[in-house]
Amino acid sequence: MIRLYDFVLSGSCYKVRLFLSLLGQDYETVPVGFYPAKEHKKPDFLQLNPLGQLPVLRDGDLVLRDAQAILVYLASKYDPSGSWYPDDAAARGRVAMWLSFAGGELMTASAARLHDVLNYPFDVASLREQARQAFVVLDDHLAEQELRDCPWVAGPEPTVADIACFPYVALSNDGGIARDEYPAIERWLARVMVLPGFIDMPGILTPWSGEAAEEPAA
Ligand SMILES: N[C@@H](CCC(=O)N[C@@H](CS)C(=O)NCC(=O)O)C(=O)O
Missing domain, CATH: 1.20.1050.10 (Glutathione S-transferase Yfyf (Class Pi); Chain A, domain 2)
Known part of the structure; x- marks a missing residue:
């Protein structure tokens, strides 16, 4: 199952939630205490993303940071139409x-x-x-x-x-x-x-x- 490390008020995480919804793709979220706890700056999260930023996506063994990179990956893997990331x-x-x-x-x-x-x-x-x-x-x-x-x-x-x-x-x-x-x-x-x-x-x-x-x- 695709796993999104997520903060509900993050527009960058929303890029990924929105695209997964447009694709009709199932996923689960792992809420990260962005504010005020700053969990994204703590050792456990830094192992996932040393930049200390959300979003992070895990799909099997693959761990990706950066919303743009994640969108490209999701389109390449889960959009059979190919229209969201055209092959041209x-x-x-x-x-x-x-x-x-x-x-x-x-x-x-x-x-x-x-x-x-x-x-x-x-x-x-x-x-x-x-x-x-x-x-x-x-x-x-x-x-x-x-x-x-x-x-x-x-x-x-x-x-x-x-x-x-x-x-x-x-x-x-x-x-x-x-x-x-x-x-x-x-x-x-x-x-x-x-x-x-x-x-x-x-x-x-x-x-x-x-x-x-x-x-x-x-
Ligand atoms: N290049 C990243 C930047 C994402 C980003 O700025 N995320 C914010 C949350 S919306 C964050 O984690 N900020 C914490 C920080 O930069 O220290 C992307 O586009 O996904």
């Missing part, structure tokens, strides 16, 4: 480019959220500004993609790049970053939220937030 050189290059953006530039929005939600001692003004610059890049790109009738981050179909980029953009209000100025991002978020198998997490406002009875079945 240019498509893979594009997917990798946006996976890197998700794990790099967009993590400034994650850090702003850690500051606001868990009181991390970060320079939040600088983080918000960097996140806004990343959002402009993503918004411009998605607007161009729509014009090309190619409305997903890396191509005409959703890929792991969409799943990697989604959480910290969708959670940006938690870090004090409004999205009023990014209409293409808003349209893309709405597209992700109606993918079959979509699940949310605390802080993500879905069109059906507050109307649990109308929430699509996971």
Whole structure:
């Protein structure tokens, strides 16, 4: 059974939970006391991931850290359609480019959220500004993609790049970053939220937030 070392408020763990749900793949979670216990910095967890970060995925003998790496693995192993991680050189290059953006530039929005939600001692003004610059890049790109009738981050179909980029953009209000100025991002978020198998997490406002009875079945 796939095992995810997980913290429910982590957007990085949510990348993995969301993708496993979209795949319809069974898994179990091992809750890690991220805050305030900091179990991810203690020896037992550091044996799994010496970086002291969530998420970590175990599948048989394989132990993987980093949400982007985990998404690539899960798509490669558990998506028979091959659409989430297309087997084409240019498509893979594009997917990798946006996976890197998700794990790099967009993590400034994650850090702003850690500051606001868990009181991390970060320079939040600088983080918000960097996140806004990343959002402009993503918004411009998605607007161009729509014009090309190619409305997903890396191509005409959703890929792991969409799943990697989604959480910290969708959670940006938690870090004090409004999205009023990014209409293409808003349209893309709405597209992700109606993918079959979509699940949310605390802080993500879905069109059906507050109307649990109308929430699509996971
Ligand atoms: N490169 C990693 C970073 C994940 C990450 O920043 N995880 C946070 C939780 S959301 C964490 O464990 N932070 C603890 C730390 O960096 O010390 C990924 O994308 O999965």
